[in-house]
Every structure is written in structure tokens, then in C-alpha cells.
Amino acid sequence: MSRWTPKQIAHMREALRLARQGWGLVSPNPMVGAVLAKRGRVIATSWHTGPGQPHAEVSALALAGPKAKGAELYVNLEPCNHQGRTGPCAEAIIESGVAKVFYSVPDPNPVASGGAARLEEAGIQVDRGLLADESWELNQFFFKYSTTAKPFVIVKAAASLDGKIATRTGDSRWISSKAARNFSHHIRAGVDAVMIGRTTAAKDDPELSARPWGRRKMHRQPWRIVLDPLLKLPRDLKLFNPQLGGPTVVVCAPEAGQKDREGLRRLGHAVWEVPRAASGLLSLAAVIDEIGRAGLQSVLIEPGATLASSALLEEPVADLIHMFLAPKFLGGKEAPSLLGGPGLENLGLAKELDILKIGRMGPDIHLVLRPSGAFGPSSVQPQAPILGYGHLTDDLDELYGTDPPDSPEAGD
Ligand SMILES: NC(=O)c1ccc[n+]([C@@H]2O[C@H](COP(=O)([O-])OP(=O)(O)OC[C@H]3O[C@@H](n4cnc5c(N)ncnc54)[C@H](OP(=O)(O)O)[C@@H]3O)[C@@H](O)[C@H]2O)c1
Known part of the structure; x- marks a missing residue:
């Protein structure tokens, strides 16, 4: 009692x-x-x-x-x-x-x-x-940052029921529902930074801004972070648009050219150098450390297949995963799956995730998952269970007002 x-x-x-x-x-x-x-x-x-x-x-x-x-x-x-x-x-x-x-x-x-x-x-x-x-x-972002000086890391991804993130011809807009995409804008609105890989930036040209629906006006935008080892992304991408507000950070490898770095800085963007990991990709652990050093308490990773594999398997950094599964099959051996990368050699290497929540977001299945070893309550509240509220979903209408049926499509 x-x-x-x-x-x-x-x-x-x-x-x-x-x-x-x-x-x-x-x-x-x-x-x-x-x-x-x-x-x-x-x-x-x-x-x-x-x-x-x-x-x-x-x-x-x-x-x-x-x-x-x-x-x-x-x-x-x-x-x-x-x-x-x-x-x-x-x-x-x-x-x-x-x-x-x-x-x-x-x-x-x-x-x-x-x-x-x-x-x-x-x-x-x-x-x-x-x-x-x-x-x-x-307040888990605040608690993690206060006790570890590292940001709380959320990974969000959407796929079909058979785990595909695009059809075999590359058609990917949209796999998940408007409700799920709105929810993603809600998470963007609450985090300090949003991070993607180079290929997603080049192919999708996302703005990476938080555009929650309804009455809430954003008074600041999350930082945009893109992993571009050799600084090859075209400068006319939307995420380099200075009108967006909030900085864009390009993370590069040690061998990235000085001229490219200076060019980006002249345009008002930040450039962070991190070492490469054993995989040859940029070290995500080092990126997370840099994010913490910048004083950012939370980051949302919106990964393509390569970054998903890197963040969830090769160099696991996620504290929480939001997964949307659209109730449809796309099939196709060549169609890209949620996780790319080299993959695991045997089942024994697969780590189980805690399922914190199985819910619905519009027509989609919404899973909230916690990898083992993720930031937990022990430093603050030793006995606390992790409730898996999945970022306050019950209060979305209260924060933003109900989403009118004719509101503009949320997207990248
Ligand atoms: N369904 C979804 O939820 C979702 C979300 C986002 C994107 N997508 C789709 O995913 C596709 C792109 O995925 P992708 O696998 O080709 O590429 P990606 O994950 O967007 O980007 C991968 C590239 O980022 C750079 N990178 C640097 N360090 C990295 C690290 N530690 N881990 C991973 N990447 C690192 C590398 O660039 P270098 O090659 O220069 O080394 C790497 O090739 C797009 O078509 C996009 O539409 C789907």
C-alpha cells in the first residue's frame, strides 16, 4: 500500500x-x-x-x-x-x-x-x-548528463513489417504514418540535437528541424549533426541553410581537408574531428563524447542502415529506441533493411533488448526498446523501474493541440 x-x-x-x-x-x-x-x-x-x-x-x-x-x-x-x-x-x-x-x-x-x-x-x-x-x-536526459557528462541517446527508425526501409527501387516516402512522423517531430522538439549519416543527408536532403504540429512555436531548434568523414556533402543541402536557426555540426575524420573545414566554418557551421573506429567509420563513442562536451544533454539519431548498424550493433550507444513498424510488407532481397553493416556472425552475439512498450501510433506499431547497459535509474533512484512512457505520448495533445486532419504533412 x-x-x-x-x-x-x-x-x-x-x-x-x-x-x-x-x-x-x-x-x-x-x-x-x-x-x-x-x-x-x-x-x-x-x-x-x-x-x-x-x-x-x-x-x-x-x-x-x-x-x-x-x-x-x-x-x-x-x-x-x-x-x-x-x-x-x-x-x-x-x-x-x-x-x-x-x-x-x-x-x-x-x-x-x-x-x-x-x-x-x-x-x-x-x-x-x-x-x-x-x-x-x-528528466532522464538531465539525470544522464548530470551524472555522466554524456548525452542521452535516442535512436528512432521506421520500417515495414519485414524490416525494410525502402522498396527495391528505393521508394521510401513514406513507410510510416503521419502520426508516427508527427511523433518524431515531437521528439526532435524535445532533444538538444538530431544526428544523421552522410548518405541520408545527400539522398533525402532533410531539414532536420523540429516542426511539431499545432499551437507550440519552437523557440529554438535542435543542433543538426551530420557524419561526413571527408566533408564531401554539397553545401546547398537544406541542413546547411543558415535561416534554420541553431548550428549545424559536420563531424569529420582526421584526414578531412583543411580547406573544406575552413570553408564550412566560414559559412557559420561547426566542424568536429573524431578518430575512426575499427569498422573504418567515424567512432560513434567519440562523437557522443563531443556532443557531451558541447553541453548537449540529448541527441536523437535518425539513422540510415549504415548508421543504424553502427549505433545499435557495432558501437552501441543508444539508451532508448523508438521503432515504428508499418503494417505492410515490401519484400525484395535487394530492398534495404533497417540495419546494414557487416551483421553478426552468430546468434550468441545478439543482445536482447527490453521491450518497454508495445503501442500504436496511428496505424503503425510503436515499440519502445531499451538496450542492455543503457543508462538506467540506478544513480538517482535505485529501485525505479523503467516505465517506457516513450516520451510523454499521453500528453501530446496537451502540448500541441490535436492534429487537425488537414495539417501539413510532417516529414523530413
Ligand atoms: N526508415 C528510416 O527510419 C530511415 C531513416 C533515415 C534514413 N533512411 C534511409 O537510409 C538511406 C541511407 O542509409 P545508408 O545506410 O546508405 O547511409 P547512412 O547511414 O545515412 O550514412 C552512412 C554514411 O555516413 C558516414 N558515417 C560516418 N561515420 C559513421 C558511423 N559511425 N556509422 C555510420 N555511418 C557513418 C559514412 O560516410 P562515408 O561513406 O563517407 O564513409 C557512411 O557511409 C537513405 O535512403 C534514407 O532514406 C531511412
Whole structure:
């Protein structure tokens, strides 16, 4: 039986719902919501809207004013205890006269943690762990980055039921449904970077921008990262368009020409050099390290067959996989499959994936998978199961509004 009352659970659930409004707006900060309640009734709510903006607790307290005295505060992350761009939440809570604080998970950031201890020192009751699993899952990008300095890596791919990503003549638009493609824009909207391989860039000429439907306006675009070992991609591709906003990074091999590097930099793009892996391709582990060094907390890989094989088999880097399977067969020995590369020699080498979710996205099957060894909750919440919410799918309508049937086609 839960040690929390249904009312307390409902208040924290509301804090989490509010926190989710920050999807794509708050990085490098976590998504945080706060609810102030007195005698079971909500008196103020708020959520963190982005870097430099007040923390959720502080803005809820400001809304409540003197009514905060004696109230309970529900917040999905331990209140901070440091002076950053905004003041420490712990001090604001103490000053407000709040009687009790419920928080879900500790702040893993050594600079900001210690808020709960400070509150207790000041005589405020503190209750930890309410809806900890959901709260951990909500901010896994932030938790992974804070504890490893590496980004959380998502791989997203779509295929037919027989695992094909195009027909034998190369026709690939679109295998998955509009609902699945909309969902991909939702993920793009929430990550710090989107990454593809050279061939996908050259063949599909994607913009790699996040274009979620409905009322949400993107205030920033994810970084675009393309793996182009010898810097041979034509410069008139859409992802080099300076109007898109947000930088484009081209990752190259040590032998890439200096002139090509300078040319790209003159156009305002970044060039990162990484070593080659044993496969001869660029080392993905090194790319992931670079992404972390740039301060990016999450990356979505949208791989062609070569990059999929590289990211899922040869140099596994994924923490979470979103797979869409369209209920159709394409057949054809020559038609490309989801994973290219050399492939495994024997079954014993195949690693099992945890299936976190089997759902539907429009007509397609939506699988959310977790490779073994992927980032887990242990550093933050040792017992937490991984729930496989698959990026807040239940809240998409709330974030964007319902997708009108005549809305423009989402695509690359
Ligand atoms: N169904 C889907 O979900 C989906 C998603 C995206 C793309 N696609 C399709 O996939 C096709 C392209 O796939 P592809 O297999 O030919 O190419 P790809 O995976 O898009 O790009 C592969 C190329 O990227 C470069 N690269 C550098 N480091 C790499 C690394 N560690 N791992 C992988 N690639 C690395 C290499 O360029 P060099 O050759 O210069 O060494 C490599 O040949 C397109 O037709 C596209 O439409 C399908």
C-alpha cells in the first residue's frame, strides 16, 4: 500500500503534468512543476519555462503570496540550494513559511543539491520519493548528463513489417504514418540535437528541424549533426541553410581537408574531428563524447542502415529506441533493411533488448526498446523501474493541440 494519500498523489501528478509543459523549452535545466496546497486544496501552481526564468517552486510561491504560509509544496525534483541565474529555492521556501515539502527525486547536480537538508535544518518537514519513478523518467536526459557528462541517446527508425526501409527501387516516402512522423517531430522538439549519416543527408536532403504540429512555436531548434568523414556533402543541402536557426555540426575524420573545414566554418557551421573506429567509420563513442562536451544533454539519431548498424550493433550507444513498424510488407532481397553493416556472425552475439512498450501510433506499431547497459535509474533512484512512457505520448495533445486532419504533412 502506498504511504501517500490519494490527494497527495494527485497533487504530485499535477506537478508532473505541469513539468511536462517544459518539453523542449528548458534544457539544460530539468522539467519541473510545482503545486502548493492547503488543507487538500490547490492554492497555486507553476512550472519552469526555461533557463533564466524562475524555478517552478519560486514562481508558485510568488503566485500564492502570504497564503503560502502553512501550505504543502509538491515538486518533482529536490528544491535547489544554490545561487545560479536565479536564487536558491530552499531559501525562498523557508521564507514563505511553507510547512511541508514533498519532492520526488534528489537533484543529482552536486552544485544544486542539498536543498532538502537545508529545509530540514530550518524546521520544514520533508517527504521524499512520491512518484519517484515517473519523475526520474521525465528528466532522464538531465539525470544522464548530470551524472555522466554524456548525452542521452535516442535512436528512432521506421520500417515495414519485414524490416525494410525502402522498396527495391528505393521508394521510401513514406513507410510510416503521419502520426508516427508527427511523433518524431515531437521528439526532435524535445532533444538538444538530431544526428544523421552522410548518405541520408545527400539522398533525402532533410531539414532536420523540429516542426511539431499545432499551437507550440519552437523557440529554438535542435543542433543538426551530420557524419561526413571527408566533408564531401554539397553545401546547398537544406541542413546547411543558415535561416534554420541553431548550428549545424559536420563531424569529420582526421584526414578531412583543411580547406573544406575552413570553408564550412566560414559559412557559420561547426566542424568536429573524431578518430575512426575499427569498422573504418567515424567512432560513434567519440562523437557522443563531443556532443557531451558541447553541453548537449540529448541527441536523437535518425539513422540510415549504415548508421543504424553502427549505433545499435557495432558501437552501441543508444539508451532508448523508438521503432515504428508499418503494417505492410515490401519484400525484395535487394530492398534495404533497417540495419546494414557487416551483421553478426552468430546468434550468441545478439543482445536482447527490453521491450518497454508495445503501442500504436496511428496505424503503425510503436515499440519502445531499451538496450542492455543503457543508462538506467540506478544513480538517482535505485529501485525505479523503467516505465517506457516513450516520451510523454499521453500528453501530446496537451502540448500541441490535436492534429487537425488537414495539417501539413510532417516529414523530413
Ligand atoms: N526508415 C528510416 O527510419 C530511415 C531513416 C533515415 C534514413 N533512411 C534511409 O537510409 C538511406 C541511407 O542509409 P545508408 O545506410 O546508405 O547511409 P547512412 O547511414 O545515412 O550514412 C552512412 C554514411 O555516413 C558516414 N558515417 C560516418 N561515420 C559513421 C558511423 N559511425 N556509422 C555510420 N555511418 C557513418 C559514412 O560516410 P562515408 O561513406 O563517407 O564513409 C557512411 O557511409 C537513405 O535512403 C534514407 O532514406 C531511412
